[in-house]
Amino acid sequence: xxxxxxxxxxxxxxxxxxxxxxxxxxxxxxxxxxxxxxxxxxxxxxxxxxxxxxxxxxxxxxxxxxxxxxxxxxxxxxxxxxxxxxxxxxxxxxxxxxxxxxxxxxxxxxxxxxxxxxxxxxxxxxxxxxxxxxxxxxxxxxxxxxxxxxxxxxxxxxxxxxxxxxxxxxxxxxxxxxxxxxxxxxxxxxxxxxxxxxxxxxxxxxxxxxxxxxxxxxxxxxxxxxxxxxxxxxxxxxxxxxxxxxxxxxxxxxxxxxxxxxxxxxxxxxxxxxxxxxxxxxxxxxxxxxxxxxxxxxxxxxxxxxxxxxxxxxxxxxxxxxxxxxxxxxxxxxxxxxxxxxxxxxxxxxxxxxxxxxxxxxxxxxxxxxxxxxxxxxxxxxxxxxxxxxxxxxxxxxxxxxxxxxxxxxxxxxxxxxxxxxxxxxxxxxxxxxxxxxxxxxxxxxxxxxxxxxxxxxxxxxxxxxxxxxxxxxxxxxxxxxxxxxxxxxxxxxxxxxxxxxxxxxxxxxxxxxxxxxxxxxxxxxxxxxxxxxxxxxxxxxxxxxxxxxxxxxxxxxxxxxxxxxxx
DNA sequence: CCCTGATTGCTTACACGTGA
DNA sequence: TCACGTGTAAGCAATCAGGG
Numbered sequence: 001x002x003x004x005x006x007x008x009x010x011x012x013x014x015x016x017x018x019x020x021x022x023x024x025x026x027x028x029x030x031x032x033x034x035x036x037x038x039x040x041x042x043x044x045x046x047x048x049x050x051x052x053x054x055x056x057x058x059x060x061x062x063x064x065x066x067x068x069x070x071x072x073x074x075x076x077x078x079x080x081x082x083x084x085x086x087x088x089x090x091x092x093x094x095x096x097x098x099x100x101x102x103x104x105x106x107x108x109x110x111x112x113x114x115x116x117x118x119x120x121x122x123x124x125x126x127x128x129x130x131x132x133x134x135x136x137x138x139x140x141x142x143x144x145x146x147x148x149x150x151x152x153x154x155x156x157x158x159x160x161x162x163x164x165x166x167x168x169x170x171x172x173x174x175x176x177x178x179x180x181x182x183x184x185x186x187x188x189x190x191x192x193x194x195x196x197x198x199x200x201x202x203x204x205x206x207x208x209x210x211x212x213x214x215x216x217x218x219x220x221x222x223x224x225x226x227x228x229x230x231x232x233x234x235x236x237x238x239x240x241x242x243x244x245x246x247x248x249x250x251x252x253x254x255x256x257x258x259x260x261x262x263x264x265x266x267x268x269x270x271x272x273x274x275x276x277x278x279x280x281x282x283x284x285x286x287x288x289x290x291x292x293x294x295x296x297x298x299x300x301x302x303x304x305x306x307x308x309x310x311x312x313x314x315x316x317x318x319x320x321x322x323x324x325x326x327x328x329x330x331x332x333x334x335x336x337x338x339x340x341x342x343x344x345x346x347x348x349x350x351x352x353x354x355x356x357x358x359x360x361x362x363x364x365x366x367x368x369x370x371x372x373x374x375x376x377x378x379x380x381x382x383x384x385x386x387x388x389x390x391x392x393x394x395x396x397x398x399x400x401x402x403x404x405x406x407x408x409x410x411x412x413x414x415x416x417x418x419x420x421x422x423x424x425x426x427x428x429x430x431x432x433x434x435x436x437x438x439x440x441x442x443x444x445x446x447x448x449x450x451x452x453x454x455x456x457x458x459x460x461x462x463x464x465x466x467x468x469x470x471x472x473x474x475x476x477x478x479x480x481x482x483x484x485x486x487x488x489x490x491x492x493x494x495x496x497x498x499x500x501x502x503x504x505x506x507x508x509x510x511x512x513x514x515x516x517x518x519x520x521x522x523x524x525x526x527x528x529x530x531x532x533x534x535x536x537x538x539x540x541x542x543x544x545x546x547x548x549x550x551x552x553x554x555x556x557x558x559x560x561x562x563x564x565x566x567x568x
Numbered sequence: 569c570c571c572t573g574a575t576t577g578c579t580t581a582c583a584c585g586t587g588a
Numbered sequence: 589t590c591a592c593g594t595g596t597a598a599g600c601a602a603t604c605a606g607g608g
Contacts, residue, residue, distance in 0.1 A: 253581085257581060263592085530599080534602095
């Protein structure tokens with residue numbers, strides 16, 4: 001990649017991404033850091049690597065001040081960016097030494113303080129959309145005089161006001177819930193599509209509701225590879241049929257991805273269950289269903305009450321019950337667990353594959369499960385379906401003519417009320433005739449396996465004590481110095497990017513507390529955010545619409561301070 | 569018993585390679 | 589160039605499990 005320059009000194013093109021960011025936001029990481037498009041800077045190959053940021057910025061026309069205050073990271077491909085200082089300890093290493101062979105795949109990510117133009121641009125844009133009074137009513141931190149001064153180029157924001165401005169801007173303009181939110185592009189806000197690579201935003205994930213999944217399933221069975229035109233038709237139909245909140249609409253890519261993933265799932269299914277794995281009879285069943293379009297997202301299994309085993313007249317007959325899956329938030333209250341009798345076929349004495357749900361277990365059945373598990377358990381396989389499948393037959397019997405495994409089928413399939421009566425009646429009839437065969441196979445297989453296992457399991461149970469199983473280590477996060485910080489970050493950004501997580505992690509690890517205790521890893525931070533999201537969501541659901549912003553730390557943080565410290 | 573960090577399984581999104 | 593397959597990252601719900 002190097003080109004000759006002046007005979008001896010070569011030059012190297014460096015791909016750069018420059019982000020404008022306030023220094024003091026290092027502890028208030030903004031989700032809306034303005035990212036400039038990628039650019040290239042040609043720098044002499046003998047430039048000292050430690051000076052590369054400065055050199056690049058000067059080449060790109062930034063001021064010396066900006067160049068000196070900037071910070072840089074090197075990113076190879078899409079891997080985690082590394083701080084320049086951590087890449088090389090050799091002060092004399094040149095750009096050629098460090099990036100000579102990596103120029104094609106390395107990106108220099110540079111963070112600089114925003115130019116005053118940035119504030120001015122933002123102000124002008126906001127004032128175009130609403131009068132100053134409207135901003136002021138939302139607690140806009142800058143006085144009218146100063147705003148006028150900035151807009152006319154006669155004034156600059158102090159460091160303090162700059163910080164307040166960006167905090168306000170992030171809260172009211174950048175945040176998705178921002179009351180004065182920018183008119184984002186239709187593709188960004190009105191659709192459910194993920195964000196482009198390299199963006200700081202976390203990807204948005206669509207959950208198809210049951211009705212949508214049912215339709216997609218239906219269409220998939222008609223044609224697993226519909227044309228774009230057809231998918232556009234599906235899209236229009238779905239968006240019309242199931243309007244989402246906030247004008248949120250599905251995008252064609254969502255449909256495309258769904259079909260793509262569905263096809264992939266079909267292939268996976270075909271591969272995972274070979275005829276060799278099956279007994280003769282089981283193989284027969286599989287062959288019969290081989291011509292049936294399999295469940296697209298075969299992993300999305302909804303456990304329903306067994307219509308044969310669990311004839312509970314008190315329950316809504318045929319009402320599907322979910323234990324997990326694509327249930328959306330609004331569906332959460334409707335989620336029921338499998339009840340005692342009805343879960344008979346779903347218990348752990350039957351193959352996991354029967355339900356496809358590895359964790360289906362109710363409190364009522366827990367003791368029985370434990371007893372049974374103690375008979376057939378292998379160490380460190382307590383919740384591994386793969387391990388279970390070593391001991392129970394991978395039957396996954398399905399009813400000919402239906403793409404669902406016995407004991408489980410997509411709840412979505414029942415969402416269409418028109419389908420419910422005819423489908424369920426027919427399904428129930430076929431299920432009854434299949435049930436006897438299936439049940440016999442299962443009992444047989446389980447008995448055989450138990451017999452085979454008896455000696456081994458006893459032996460193994462003795463050999464491997466509980467202590468030898470992998471022990472979980474629990475990270476300890478200081479409720480005094482660290483939790484408040486995390487909460488502050490959470491309030492700002494509930495889905496921080498990897499980069500932000502790294503920053504948070506670094507920041508916490510620099511704290512005094514971490515000098516005495518083991519460092520946190522980004523994984524710990526990621527988990528904290530994940531669990532905190534779940535917690536806030538729980539509180540919202542349970543507390544009938546509590547807004548996180550309305551909660552203070554004491555309400556969110558209910559756990560007593562931990563004293564013991566045990567790290568991963 | 570409760571809180572919360574950690575784990576698991578599933579679903580959707582995306583990157584990349586390959587072949588027509 | 590495009591469509592497609594494959595692998596995997598990322599996110600979520602449910603659950604487990606350590607520790608006060």
